[in-house]
Amino acid sequence: MVSETLYKIGSKRAPVRGLFEYGKRKALEIGAENIFDFGLGNPSVPAPAAVQEAIQAILAEESNTAINGYTPSAGSPEACKAVVDSLNSRFGTSYRPEHVFLTCGAAPALIGCVRAMLADTDSEIIAIAPFFTEYRVYAEMNGGKLVVVPPDIPNFQINFEELEKRIGVHTQGIIINSPNNPSGSVYSRETIQKLADLLTAKSRELGHPIYLISDEPYREIVYGDVEVPWVPDFYQNTLVCYSYSKSLSLPGQRIGWALIPDEIADRARFYGAFLGAARACGQVCAPALYQKVIARCGHLTADMTVYQQNRDLLYNGLTAAGYDCVKPQGAFYLFMAAPNGNAEAFSDIAKESGILIPAGTAYGCPGYLRISYCVPTERIERALPIFEKLIKTL
Amino acid sequence: MVSETLYKIGSKRAPVRGLFEYGKRKALEIGAENIFDFGLGNPSVPAPAAVQEAIQAILAEESNTAINGYTPSAGSPEACKAVVDSLNSRFGTSYRPEHVFLTCGAAPALIGCVRAMLADTDSEIIAIAPFFTEYRVYAEMNGGKLVVVPPDIPNFQINFEELEKRIGVHTQGIIINSPNNPSGSVYSRETIQKLADLLTAKSRELGHPIYLISDEPYREIVYGDVEVPWVPDFYQNTLVCYSYSKSLSLPGQRIGWALIPDEIADRARFYGAFLGAARACGQVCAPALYQKVIARCGHLTADMTVYQQNRDLLYNGLTAAGYDCVKPQGAFYLFMAAPNGNAEAFSDIAKESGILIPAGTAYGCPGYLRISYCVPTERIERALPIFEKLIKTL
Numbered sequence: 001m002v003s004e005t006l007y008k009i010g011s012k013r014a015p016v017r018g019l020f021e022y023g024k025r026k027a028l029e030i031g032a033e034n035i036f037d038f039g040l041g042n043p044s045v046p047a048p049a050a051v052q053e054a055i056q057a058i059l060a061e062e063s064n065t066a067i068n069g070y071t072p073s074a075g076s077p078e079a080c081k082a083v084v085d086s087l088n089s090r091f092g093t094s095y096r097p098e099h100v101f102l103t104c105g106a107a108p109a110l111i112g113c114v115r116a117m118l119a120d121t122d123s124e125i126i127a128i129a130p131f132f133t134e135y136r137v138y139a140e141m142n143g144g145k146l147v148v149v150p151p152d153i154p155n156f157q158i159n160f161e162e163l164e165k166r167i168g169v170h171t172q173g174i175i176i177n178s179p180n181n182p183s184g185s186v187y188s189r190e191t192i193q194k195l196a197d198l199l200t201a202k203s204r205e206l207g208h209p210i211y212l213i214s215d216e217p218y219r220e221i222v223y224g225d226v227e228v229p230w231v232p233d234f235y236q237n238t239l240v241c242y243s244y245s246k247s248l249s250l251p252g253q254r255i256g257w258a259l260i261p262d263e264i265a266d267r268a269r270f271y272g273a274f275l276g277a278a279r280a281c282g283q284v285c286a287p288a289l290y291q292k293v294i295a296r297c298g299h300l301t302a303d304m305t306v307y308q309q310n311r312d313l314l315y316n317g318l319t320a321a322g323y324d325c326v327k328p329q330g331a332f333y334l335f336m337a338a339p340n341g342n343a344e345a346f347s348d349i350a351k352e353s354g355i356l357i358p359a360g361t362a363y364g365c366p367g368y369l370r371i372s373y374c375v376p377t378e379r380i381e382r383a384l385p386i387f388e389k390l391i392k393t394l
Numbered sequence: 395m396v397s398e399t400l401y402k403i404g405s406k407r408a409p410v411r412g413l414f415e416y417g418k419r420k421a422l423e424i425g426a427e428n429i430f431d432f433g434l435g436n437p438s439v440p441a442p443a444a445v446q447e448a449i450q451a452i453l454a455e456e457s458n459t460a461i462n463g464y465t466p467s468a469g470s471p472e473a474c475k476a477v478v479d480s481l482n483s484r485f486g487t488s489y490r491p492e493h494v495f496l497t498c499g500a501a502p503a504l505i506g507c508v509r510a511m512l513a514d515t516d517s518e519i520i521a522i523a524p525f526f527t528e529y530r531v532y533a534e535m536n537g538g539k540l541v542v543v544p545p546d547i548p549n550f551q552i553n554f555e556e557l558e559k560r561i562g563v564h565t566q567g568i569i570i571n572s573p574n575n576p577s578g579s580v581y582s583r584e585t586i587q588k589l590a591d592l593l594t595a596k597s598r599e600l601g602h603p604i605y606l607i608s609d610e611p612y613r614e615i616v617y618g619d620v621e622v623p624w625v626p627d628f629y630q631n632t633l634v635c636y637s638y639s640k641s642l643s644l645p646g647q648r649i650g651w652a653l654i655p656d657e658i659a660d661r662a663r664f665y666g667a668f669l670g671a672a673r674a675c676g677q678v679c680a681p682a683l684y685q686k687v688i689a690r691c692g693h694l695t696a697d698m699t700v701y702q703q704n705r706d707l708l709y710n711g712l713t714a715a716g717y718d719c720v721k722p723q724g725a726f727y728l729f730m731a732a733p734n735g736n737a738e739a740f741s742d743i744a745k746e747s748g749i750l751i752p753a754g755t756a757y758g759c760p761g762y763l764r765i766s767y768c769v770p771t772e773r774i775e776r777a778l779p780i781f782e783k784l785i786k787t788l
Contacts, residue, residue: 001513001602010670046458064440070645095656107676119395141674250466273396275404280535281675282501288646290730322534
């Protein structure tokens with residue numbers, strides 16, 4: 001006798017994973033060089049050289065037990081200080097180290113925030129489509145409900161009319177993700193301001209605060225002069241979750257954080273509940289060596305210029321071929337309308353030609369496909385003629 | 395509005411943490427050199443030199459993206475193979491890499507196993523007192539119930555009469571921990587065999603399997619010729635959870651695993667539910683660099699001879715002074731009966747003299763105290779005369 005709900009979650013293959021497996025089989029037939037995997041969001045650029053240098057220096061300078069011992073559960077004071085120093089210098093804020101809780105990647109930070117705000121079994125968390133598919137797992141597999149706001153097509157900001165309809169007495173929180181996976185859009189100042197105004201008014205009307213979780217792993221990946229507003233400047237009850245997976249290209253090392261500022265409503269109780277959630281998820285401390293790396297390198301970013309190059313090549317190539325694409329302002333995903341309106345059908349046609357792109361349905365946005373362009377540029381160059389052929393056959 | 399149950403868990407200070415804070419205040423009064431902290435279980439020996447050498451070699455030999463990229467969620471094939479190779483060579487088993495799931499320390503492995511077996515809201519997990527306090531959090535904060543079997547005093551094996559009374563239609567699993575935190579006892583072959591026989595009979599009687607979780611972070615820390623039997627040899631439905639925190643002295647780096655063998659009942663569904671639980675807890679992959687370290691060093695252990703030295707010194711000193719102690723067979727804890735029968739009162743008296751030792755009540759064993767001896771030997775030498783004085787004053 002096992003948990004049926006967890007079995008369903010664990011045995012359901014993610015679309016990108018299914019495509020990956022298909023690609024391996026198809027490669028035997030048409031050759032690995034003719035498989036173009038645009039499914040996975042695994043950063044393709046190296047971590048900055050400073051990360052490796054920092055590890056060498058830590059191993060040379062610090063004692064074995066200092067490197068390998070447990071840190072406080074929220075993280076070492078030095079690493080937490082590096083995080084808030086960086087935030088304070090960029091956003092003119094005055095956070096202190098104790099406002100930060102380091103975690104094994106952003107996932108436990110997000111789960112800690114979500115679980116902290118699930119006051120009872122009716123509690124609802126709102127996500128704005130398209131959204132990172134794991135939000136549903138984080139909420140629903142930990143006793144909450146996920147309520148989805150349909151996408152704002154074609155702007156990929158927020159459909160406020162639909163959002164307002166979904167805020168009710170059970171609404172405890174809302175998660176936003178900008179720069180966005182999978183659409184590549186960035187919420188403008190106007191969007192954030194309008195969201196803050198709505199949440200403030202609704203909190204007053206309902207008589208309880210609605211917390212806002214700003215999930216920002218792609219904050220540093222934006223193109224041109226696009227601005228990513230600092231959300232707590234607009235709305236007091238904001239938690240920020242972050243990961244170094246993308247900015248430092250360290251996805252395998254599992255290091256991220258949650259910012260739980262003094263300004264949020266009922267801060268002491270929220271923080272206590274977050275700590276309880278961390279224990280319930282087995283989050284003992286973030287990996288100690290990488291806490292030390294963050295203390296030294298947390299303000300740096302990998303060289304991500306190739307993402308801009310890839311975006312331009314892919315967006316220009318696809319639109320020239322006649323595809324209807326959302327121009328990515330950030331992250332490393334391009335969201336494309338299915339030429340025949342049916343994303344699943346187009347994904348199936350494309351994979352026959354070796355092009356692996358998942359449908360947007362799992363992200364709450366049917367009719368679209370996600371193209372990850374954190375890939376070698378050459379893969380895009382060689383795939384574009386196939387994209388051109390594909391649209392002509394429809 | 396926050397989660398009240400998680401707030402209670404997160405805001406309740408663990409006894410060892412409270413003692414640690416007390417020690418910092420008391421040090422201002424009597425001097426830091428007169429504070430003897432025996433509360434925390436933080437390994438005091440360095441990781442083997444091979445770990446640092448392995449990191450240097452990995453940084454020199456492997457590509458940046460190979461070191462830092464995501465691994466499969468269950469871990470890299472190489473690391474999983476190293477784990478099962480070590481098990482197979484020591485226990486004559488024939489596990490394959492896909493039987494192992496690497497996690498960020500043992501905690502997510504334990505939680506994954508516990509959550510996988512919570513078939514409904516009445517599901518119960520049994521723990522044998524004294525037990526690691528987090529078991530209660532893992533079960534109760536994830537929708538299950540923890541049922542505690544009272545301790546087997548003074549042998550600290552298993553009180554089978556009390557265990558049998560507690561096995562019922564809702565029993566899904568049982569967690570054992572040998573070598574044991576906090577008692578330092580090791581379950582004998584006879585104990586494991588009797589447990590296996592009881593669980594086999596009860597599973598048949600109830601018509602559903604009772605899973606056994608063997609939590610083994612202290613497997614390699616045993617004294618003299620004490621044997622730690624391989625539990626799956628005795629009982630088919632055994633899951634094993636492990637951490638390198640103690641054996642390699644890497645507690646801060648968060649690397650461990652769950653072994654989910656083919657032999658367990660309903661294996662495919664159990665594994666699926668485990669994967670679902672991993673997603674629900676934000677377990678994306680174990681830290682990638684330390685997966686590579688395990689692939690190279692997983693068969694080694696730190697030099698732990700000082701633990702034996704500390705055990706002998708502490709056990710002989712305390713018993714000579716008139717204390718009633720459980721002789722530790724493994725791990726790095728000594729369990730001592732409170733001389734006045736009241737462990738809280740004795741903990742309070744001791745801390746006035748600078749000796750910090752938590753009561754066993756939180757571990758399900760009132761009347762006892764836990765003394766962590768993963769400390770500098772000199773601390774024990776200097777504390778023994780104070781212990782001698784303390785017992786005379788009672």
